[in-house]
Amino acid sequence: MTEARTLAPPERRLAEVLESRRVGAYTLITAADAGGPADPRPGQFYMLATGAQWGGGSTERPYLPRAFSFARARPRPGGGADLDFLLEDVGPGTHRLGLLGAGEPLALVGPLGAGFGPAAGDRQPVLVGGGIGTAPLLCLHDELIEVGAAPTVILGFRSGAHAEAVALFEREVTLSTDDGSAGRPGLVTEPLRERLEGGPPATVYACGPPPMLEAVRALCAEQAVPAQLALESGMACGFGACFGCVVPTREGYIRVCVDGPVVEGARLRSALVAGGGDQG
C-alpha cells in the first residue's frame, strides 16, 4: 500500500470559518484554509482548536487541540483548500468547536497521518462507516467516483438523527440504524457480509467506533478481504511528538498519528484498542 500522505506546513495556522451548519445530530464546519495544501488525502486528519477562547469551560478544558478527519476538501482559487469537518459533540473540545460561527478563526495543524491507500489489484472499494466515522469516507467516496470507481457505501448510525449524514453522499448508501429508525435495523456487519459473500472481490475501507471496527476487521480476516481501518486514539500532538496515541499491533505499539490513522486490518490482532473511543 503506497503511503497516502500529503505533507503539512510545520506550524499551526489560522483558517477562517465560512459556515457552520447542523447535519442531523452532527455539525458540519467549513473553513477556508488558505495556508495549507489543496490536496489532503482521504483519511488524513487535522488538529483543530478555536482561534480564541479555547478552554476555560467549567472543567477548564479543552487545553490541547483535537483530531478531526477532514470530510471534504475543495481547492481554493488562491491556494489552499476549503475544508469540511463533521463533528459530533462528545465533550468540551467538540462542544466549543461547534459554537464557532462564520468569520471566526479556526486554528489548525495538518493534514496529518497516513490516509487511505488505493485498492489492491482490481478489487472493488467497499466503504463501511459507523457514526461520526462516516466523515473520512465522504472524501474517499468523492475521490473514487471521480476516478470512475463505483464504491459501495455501507453506513450505520445510532439513530435517525445521526443517519441524516447520509444525505451528504452522492452514491446510494446501504443504511442501518441501531434502533431501526432509518434503514434496516442492526449493525453494518450484516450488509457487509452479504456484499463480501455475494459480490465481486472487494477492498474494505472502514472507520467507526472500536466495536464496529473490530467486527469489520474480524469479518474481513475471515473472508481474506484486505481492509484499511481508520483508527482513533486520544492524541496530544498529532505529529508523532508525544508517543501518547499508541495502539497495539502484531508488531508492537504504533503511533496512530504518524503510523496511522489508516492501518491495514492484517496488522492488528484487534481493533478494540485502549485509548480509542471506548475509553469514555
Add this chain to the structure above:
Amino acid sequence: MTEARTLAPPERRLAEVLESRRVGAYTLITAADAGGPADPRPGQFYMLATGAQWGGGSTERPYLPRAFSFARARPRPGGGADLDFLLEDVGPGTHRLGLLGAGEPLALVGPLGAGFGPAAGDRQPVLVGGGIGTAPLLCLHDELIEVGAAPTVILGFRSGAHAEAVALFEREVTLSTDDGSAGRPGLVTEPLRERLEGGPPATVYACGPPPMLEAVRALCAEQAVPAQLALESGMACGFGACFGCVVPTREGYIRVCVDGPVVEGARLRSALVAGGGDQG
C-alpha cells in the same frame, strides 16, 4: 461613618446581559440581576465572570472572577436590579467581559464590601474620579441628587476618548485630561484644590488610580477635609476568604474587599498601595 453595606446572597448566581455598548474608551454592560438585592450601596462591588468560556485565552487566564464597582443599579419590577458596569479593557478578564453580548450569562457574587458613607455634618459632597474610577461615583452622584444634595463632580481622564464617560453624569462636571484634549489640561487635584480652598466645607469622595488617590488623600489631609477613598487591590475572592487583597493602613493591613473598598483617608499613610493598579 455608618457602614454602607448591603448584604449579598451567599452564592454565585447568573445574571443576563441586557446590553453592552461602548462609552468612549470604555464598555458599559447592563445585566439583569434578578437574584440579587435591589439596593446595593454606591462604592460596593461585584465579582464578575462570564457564564461560559471564562479563561482559555492565549495565557489560559482568566481563572478567577474580577472585581467591578457597579456604576448604576435600577430596581427591577420582579425583584433584584438591573446593574450597570463600566469596564476598561486592561487584561484578559476585562477583555473577555467586554465580548459579552445581550442574552449571554454573567456570573456574579455581590454586592460586596463597604460603600461610601454619608457626608459628615452639613459638609458638601465633592466627587473626584480618575479614569475608570469614575464608575462608583456615578451611582453616588445619582443618589446625592435624589436626596437633594448638589454634588460637585471633578473628573480626570487620560484622553478625550476616555472623557466621553462624562456624558453619563447629570450634573455638570469639571473635566480635565492629561493631554488637554477635553476640558482643562492637567490633574484633578488642581480643580479640587480650588474648590476646597474657595468653597464651603466639603467631604471628598474619590476613586481612581493610586497616584491620583494619593494626591487627593494628601490634599485632603493638608486641608483637614474628610475623604472617603475607594481603593483597589488584586482580589481572589472578594468576600474576605483569602486574605489576599490587603493594603497597609495606620492600624496594619486591612482587606480591601471586606474592610473597604471605601476607606477614610485619615486611616491611610498613603494611598499608593502595593497590589493596586500600580503593579501592572
Add this chain to the structure above:
Amino acid sequence: MSPESPALGPRGADRSVALCGVPLRGPVLNGSGTFDAIAARRAFGDALLERFPFDLFVSKTITLEPREGNPPPRLWETPAGLLNSIGLPNKGLEGFLATDLPQLAELPVPLCVSVMGFTRDELAELVERVDARDEVSLIELNVSCPNVETGLIMGADPDETARAVERLRRLCTKPLVVKLTPNAVAPGAVAAAAEGAGADAVSLVNTLKGMALHPRTRQPWLGGGSGGLSGPAIRAVALEQVAAVAGSVSIPVIGMGGIASGGDAAEFMAAGAAVIAVGTESFRDPAAGRRIGDELAGLADHGSGKHRTEGRAPAPDRGQGSGAHADPPS
C-alpha cells in the same frame, strides 16, 4: 452547634459521615485558610449560616503570636490556579480564643482549629490551649513550616513529623489531624510516620511551592518572594498523593487540591479520601462547598462515604499509582 439539623440534602438523602468519631452532616470541609466564616458573615449575613457551604469548618491556621502576614501583593493568578503568599496573618492564640472562637462556635457545623508552631514547645502550647476549649472538635497540625530548632521542614521529614506528633498526642484529648506538605519526596512515608506517632487523620495536599515574576520588572511579584500554588492546576498532583497516602495509612485521609466539582470529589474519595475539602474553588463561588456536596450526593458511584470514614478506603490500584513515590519514567 447542631451537626444533625441540616443533615438532609436537597434530595433528602442522608449524607452523614463520621470523621475520627465526630459526626458530620456530610463529607465536605473547607481547606484551612480558604474561607473566613467571620468575614463571610459580614458580607452575606445570616443567610450564610442557613446555607452554610461546609459540613465541618476548619479555621485559618493560627500561631502562638499574632502575625501581620506577608507584604502585598499576595496573589498571582496562574493558568487554572492561584499562587498566594498570605503568610499566616492571624490574631495569635490569645486573640483567636478570645475573639474568633466564640463567633466560629455559632456556625451550624463542628469546628477544627488549625495550628502551626515554629518550635515543639510552641506547638505544645497551641495544642493544649485549643484542646481545652469545648467549641473545638478536632485539631489540625499544619506542619508545612521549617522547625526553627532543627531547620528541617517538619512535614517533609518522617522522623521530624513523628517526633512532633508523638509529644502532642499525649497533650491532647481531641482527634489530631496532620496536614502534610506536598513538597516532599514521599508523602506516604510522612503520613505513615504521623500515623505511627498517633495521628488520628491526615489531610493533604497543602499548596505546591511556586513563584511568579512581575511582568515588567521581572522581580518576584509576591511580597513573600515565593508562594503556594492551589486550584485545578494541581489536582492531578494532589490526587496522586492522596492515593499514595491512602495506600500507606489506615487512618482517615482528608483529600483536597483543586477540587471544583462533585466528580472531582468522587475521584478523591475513590483514591481513598474519607472526606474532602474545598479551597480555591470557594473563591470563585462562596457556595462551592455546597454545590460540590450536592453534586457528589447526586453521583451514584462515589460510595456513600459512610463506610470510608473510620478506616482507609482501598486505593484504586495498589501496584500502580499508590505505592512507592518514584518518578514516572515518562
Add this chain to the structure above:
Amino acid sequence: MSPESPALGPRGADRSVALCGVPLRGPVLNGSGTFDAIAARRAFGDALLERFPFDLFVSKTITLEPREGNPPPRLWETPAGLLNSIGLPNKGLEGFLATDLPQLAELPVPLCVSVMGFTRDELAELVERVDARDEVSLIELNVSCPNVETGLIMGADPDETARAVERLRRLCTKPLVVKLTPNAVAPGAVAAAAEGAGADAVSLVNTLKGMALHPRTRQPWLGGGSGGLSGPAIRAVALEQVAAVAGSVSIPVIGMGGIASGGDAAEFMAAGAAVIAVGTESFRDPAAGRRIGDELAGLADHGSGKHRTEGRAPAPDRGQGSGAHADPPS
C-alpha cells in the same frame, strides 16, 4: 550540522549563545521526549529543517535495552496541563545509534542525547557509547528514575546524584547535563551535588508526579497507573525551582516547565536560566519553539542571553524566592 547558518532571526538580530561551550544560534531547546524530529519530518517534510523550531535538539531519553513503553492510554488532559505515562519507549542504545542518530544528525542544530540507566553500570555504558559519536554535542542524564540497586530515586537524593555523576564525568568528554526531578524536597541541594560531582549544566523541571481516574470506572486512567504533569499548570512550580537551583549553582541552568510564550521564557531567564526548553507547548503548535524564540528576541528586557550562558545569571532576589526550599507559610 551548521549551527551558524540560520543564526539570524527574523529581525536579523544575533541571538547566538553558547551552552557549555557549544555554540547555539539561539536559546530555545526542546524538552526531551516532547519532539520526535524524525516523525515530524515524515509529517512536515524538509520544511521542518528549513524552519526548525529549536536551537539545540534534545533526543527522547534512551535506555540500554529497547522499551515498548507503557500500555495505553498514555495521555490525560488536565486544566492547562497534560498528564502522560509514556514509559520511555525507545529502540535501545544500539537501535538509537544505528537508526536514529544518523537521521538526527541531519537537523540544522547541534544534538543532545538524553540517557537513563537503572544501574550505574548501565548509565556508564550509555554515556561511553554516546560520547564516542561525533554527531553528539552534549549528553543529558535523566535521573528521574529509581536506582534498582539502591532503591532510591537518583535525582531526588543529593548523594545518589553525586555518586552517579562522579563516575560518568570521568567516562565522558562531552558536556554532561543533569536533568533534575521536581519531585524532590530541595532541588537546589541536588543541583549543587551534581555540580560538585562535575556536571556541566543542570536542566529542570521534569514532570510532576500526578494521577487521573477514569471518569466512569474511577480506576486509574493511565496505563502506567500514575504519570507526569507538564504544561502551563506547572509553570509557577517550575519557575520557583529554576530560581532556587540557579541560586545554588554556578553552572548553566536549562529552564523549562510550561513555557508557552516569549514572556514566559524571559521569566525563566530572569530567574537564572541560561537557556530554556519548550515541551508541551509544541503539542499545540509544532512551531512553538520558533515563535517563542521570536517573541523572546522581541522583548527588550530579557537580557541578551549571551552573558548568561557560561555562568549563572543572578537569581532575582536571593533572600526571598530562591534560597532554602522551605514551604510557603500560606
